[in-house]
Amino acid sequence: MTQRAETAGLTLNAMESMLVDRLKSGSNAYYFALLVTGLMMLAGAIAGLQATVGGHHVYYGVSRQIPWGILISTYVYFAITSTGICLVSSIGHIFGVKAYMPIAKRAVFLSIITLSAGFLVIAAEIKVPIRMLVYNIISPNFTSNIWWMGALYGLALGVMIFEFIFLLLGKYKLAVACGFVAVVGELAANSNLAGVFGLLNGREFWHGPYLPIFFIASGVMVGCSCLILFHLWAERINEGPLHPGMPDCLSAIRKVAILMICVIAFFTIWRTVATLAGHPDGQYVGVMAMLTGEYSLSFWGGEILLSLLIPLGLYLFSKGTNMKLMLTAAILMLIGVFFMRHNMVIVGQVIPVFQGLGVTGSTELLKYSPTVHELMIVVGGFGFVGFMFLLGEKIFNGYPVEDHH
Amino acid sequence: MRLILTTILCSSIFLLAGAATTLAEGDYPEDIYYMKPVIGVVFSHQLHVEDNGMDCDSCHDGIFEMEARLAENEESFTMAGLADGEFCGACHDGDTAYDANTRCTTCHVGVIGYSRAHGLVNEEGPAHH
Amino acid sequence: MKNLKNLDKMTNEGVDNCSVEERRHFLKMGLTVTGVFAGGTILSAVSSVNKVYASTSGFVEKYPYKPHYSMIMHIENCIDCEKCKSACAETNGVPSYGFRTNILERQVAGALDQQREFIPVLCNHCNLAQCTRVCPTKATYKDPNNGIVMMNIEKCIGCLSCQLGCPYNARYFNEEKWAVDKCTFCWESRLSKGAKTTGCSEACPAGVRIFGDLSNPSDRVYKEVHQMTKTVWVLRPQAGTKPNVFYTRG
Numbered sequence: 001m002t003q004r005a006e007t008a009g010l011t012l013n014a015m016e017s018m019l020v021d022r023l024k025s026g027s028n029a030y031y032f033a034l035l036v037t038g039l040m041m042l043a044g045a046i047a048g049l050q051a052t053v054g055g056h057h058v059y060y061g062v063s064r065q066i067p068w069g070i071l072i073s074t075y076v077y078f079a080i081t082s083t084g085i086c087l088v089s090s091i092g093h094i095f096g097v098k099a100y101m102p103i104a105k106r107a108v109f110l111s112i113i114t115l116s117a118g119f120l121v122i123a124a125e126i127k128v129p130i131r132m133l134v135y136n137i138i139s140p141n142f143t144s145n146i147w148w149m150g151a152l153y154g155l156a157l158g159v160m161i162f163e164f165i166f167l168l169l170g171k172y173k174l175a176v177a178c179g180f181v182a183v184v185g186e187l188a189a190n191s192n193l194a195g196v197f198g199l200l201n202g203r204e205f206w207h208g209p210y211l212p213i214f215f216i217a218s219g220v221m222v223g224c225s226c227l228i229l230f231h232l233w234a235e236r237i238n239e240g241p242l243h244p245g246m247p248d249c250l251s252a253i254r255k256v257a258i259l260m261i262c263v264i265a266f267f268t269i270w271r272t273v274a275t276l277a278g279h280p281d282g283q284y285v286g287v288m289a290m291l292t293g294e295y296s297l298s299f300w301g302g303e304i305l306l307s308l309l310i311p312l313g314l315y316l317f318s319k320g321t322n323m324k325l326m327l328t329a330a331i332l333m334l335i336g337v338f339f340m341r342h343n344m345v346i347v348g349q350v351i352p353v354f355q356g357l358g359v360t361g362s363t364e365l366l367k368y369s370p371t372v373h374e375l376m377i378v379v380g381g382f383g384f385v386g387f388m389f390l391l392g393e394k395i396f397n398g399y400p401v402e403d404h405h
Numbered sequence: 406m407r408l409i410l411t412t413i414l415c416s417s418i419f420l421l422a423g424a425a426t427t428l429a430e431g432d433y434p435e436d437i438y439y440m441k442p443v444i445g446v447v448f449s450h451q452l453h454v455e456d457n458g459m460d461c462d463s464c465h466d467g468i469f470e471m472e473a474r475l476a477e478n479e480e481s482f483t484m485a486g487l488a489d490g491e492f493c494g495a496c497h498d499g500d501t502a503y504d505a506n507t508r509c510t511t512c513h514v515g516v517i518g519y520s521r522a523h524g525l526v527n528e529e530g531p532a533h534h
Numbered sequence: 535m536k537n538l539k540n541l542d543k544m545t546n547e548g549v550d551n552c553s554v555e556e557r558r559h560f561l562k563m564g565l566t567v568t569g570v571f572a573g574g575t576i577l578s579a580v581s582s583v584n585k586v587y588a589s590t591s592g593f594v595e596k597y598p599y600k601p602h603y604s605m606i607m608h609i610e611n612c613i614d615c616e617k618c619k620s621a622c623a624e625t626n627g628v629p630s631y632g633f634r635t636n637i638l639e640r641q642v643a644g645a646l647d648q649q650r651e652f653i654p655v656l657c658n659h660c661n662l663a664q665c666t667r668v669c670p671t672k673a674t675y676k677d678p679n680n681g682i683v684m685m686n687i688e689k690c691i692g693c694l695s696c697q698l699g700c701p702y703n704a705r706y707f708n709e710e711k712w713a714v715d716k717c718t719f720c721w722e723s724r725l726s727k728g729a730k731t732t733g734c735s736e737a738c739p740a741g742v743r744i745f746g747d748l749s750n751p752s753d754r755v756y757k758e759v760h761q762m763t764k765t766v767w768v769l770r771p772q773a774g775t776k777p778n779v780f781y782t783r784g
Contacts, residue, residue, distance in 0.1 A: 057631075057709055064632070064706045067694035127692020128712050135671035135689045146695050147670035202664060202701025202773040281772070353703045357769065359638040359653065360517070443615035443739060508648040509740075515614020515652060517639045 044380010078118030084223020152189030204282030251320030302339025621737030658777030
């Protein structure tokens with residue numbers, strides 16, 4: 001029975017009882033996972049509310065010269081991941097490459113929930129979110145990357161929700177149209193997110209045109225791992241293979257992941273070499289802090305080993321058939337990239353703005369370490385993604401696939 | 406009578422001992438930080454006595470009182486006063502020593518210098534306000 | 535042509551002046567007063583006079599505002615007494631955890647005359663301000679008349695991008711106002727009420743902070759910026775924001 005027929009001819013009552021039945025069908029492990037992610041979400045919500053009411057200066061570790069902490073880097077993490085998922089899934093259901101088609105619905109849903117998680121986390125970092133809702137609309141500043149980023153991600157989120165609904169209802173032409181708008185929106189939003197950092201002349205560590213390209217490439221890289229992880233997880237929840245085409249699909253995604261790992265490695269190498277060659281003011285100390293300094297563990301361990309080298313090795317060895325290796329690669333990359341985003345956001349700020357002036361205190365890097373509240377909100381963000389994913393698997397009955405092209 | 410004598414004797418011993426400890430040759434207080442009329446003007450006994458070989462009478466004979474920072478209360482303890490030969494200006498006239506009107510930050514270490522010398526945190530804190 | 539246009543607006547300084555062409559030529563030289571980077575070498579600590587005209591990047595190209603508020607710092611006079619900071623805090627209600635203006639210290643061990651200098655910093659009210667560009671809601675903006683970078687605290691959402699956009703660390707989040715706070719050249723507290731100078735400038739006992747109108751040829755700031763014998767520079771010229779706070783010695 002297709003989803004379309006199911007949803008189309010049902011009354012509200014019947015739909016409710018159908019949903020209840022689906023939700024009751026989980027294993028013990030499923031409910032345990034639901035409980036854990038639910039608690040994570042709750043912890044994040046409590047921490048976020050407490051900090052918003054009590055004042056960020058009391059509960060967060062940010063400061064005047066490092067105003068953006070781990071919450072921004074987590075937002076960046078989720079937002080770029082959402083873009084990556086959206087782009088990878090679009091290969092199939094927007095551009096019609098057959099191998100990528102089985103993932104369409106789940107991918108759209110994942111893109112929606114990762115972006116929502118990002119929005120929830122950043123809502124805890126924005127000091128006066130109520131004013132944001134009002135003045136972003138009645139007093140927009142069109143030269144502001146952060147405005148464009150917010151508007152475009154907001155648009156993409158809305159459009160993706162419609163796309164998802166159209167997919168469920170089987171209205172594929174509308175879904176493809178929405179999907180196309182969503183892809184364009186996510187791409188534009190993502191590059192504006194990069195512009196938020198990259199267009200600041202006064203912050204040399206970020207400044208330059210390479211960030212938008214880096215963001216999109218690394219987004220696709222993470223998106224692939226995210227899709228692999230959640231599809232393999234979904235197989236366990238649904239206690240069986242999702243779709244006959246799924247192994248081929250995941251294998252195809254793996255190839256994209258390998259390509260993107262190489263692209264990011266290439267970027268990382270050249271960025272480092274360029275900095276070492278010329279010692280550019282404001283960049284050199286940042287890169288050195290990552291190579292040999294305070295951030296070296298986070299850089300070599302998180303950014304190089306966990307997000308690039310180990311996943312590269314595992315993806316290659318898996319040959320696209322060993323799902324355990326692929327699952328491990330995906331999980332490690334998702335952990336490693338968290339450090340990659342954190343390095344990008346934080347190291348750009350720890351270099352004092354007056355360093356080039358040689359004033360007292362400016363030769364050392366500034367310090368930032370996240371507080372318990374910030375970490376709880378981050379945990380809450382991950383909890384939200386997990387919780388929504390688990391719910392989605394049951395509510396949407398494992399996203400049954402139909403060919404629609 | 407004996408009590409009075411004992412008292413006088415004891416106190417004179419203490420006085421002598423006290424004078425001996427404060428006035429011993431080559432012994433002087435730590436750096437003085439003047440706080441008026443502006444914060445953070447340093448005077449170093451070490452620099453003047455040890456490095457430049459001056460003796461106590463060079464200054465403590467009509468120019469500065471023995472007690473630190475009394476000069477702050479004087480109206481002429483300003484740059485204008487110094488230019489007229491008062492206080493530091495007695496030597497720092499461009500002749501005996503460099504003019505008080507030059508090399509400002511040699512003596513004016515400011516709030517930053519004062520805070521550093523007294524172990525107060527002056528720079529922006531690492532994380533919280 | 536822009537300079538010529540400016541000249542037309544200037545008041546006549548007297549009939550014995552040279553021709554317009556000559557004046558324009560001179561003005562152009564003045565206008566390309568360049569920014570030697572204030573820092574780095576021991577040479578520049580001891581004397582950076584005579585090594586300034588290497589760059590041709592004029593940071594003063596035109597004066598879009600009238601008056602075009604500006605400040606020039608005579609940093610060799612600064613003794614870090616911080617009376618400016620106290621006056622600023624008192625005048626503008628700046629809390630103890632923040633500052634609108636600050637004093638930086640640079641120590642140069644081995645310099646022969648003095649081994650330290652103080653550098654006052656505040657909002658540079660840049661012509662190409664990055665804070666106003668990045669603000670999503672126009673909560674911070676250039677005043678169209680006088681070029682002061684202002685805050686409309688009602689619109690501030692507290693994203694703090696302006697703090698990152700600013701190359702001069704001139705902004706902080708004021709927890710009481712629930713908005714970013716910054717130097718406005720004392721616009722609300724003084725200038726708008728008829729005062730001619732800022733609180734910090736008035737409080738300075740050493741004549742470090744000279745406040746004035748960069749578009750007025752009879753103003754001291756104008757005269758000190760438009761000359762070639764004494765070095766004038768700005769902080770972090772590579773940030774490209776065309777700041778309106780100048781620095782000089784002597």
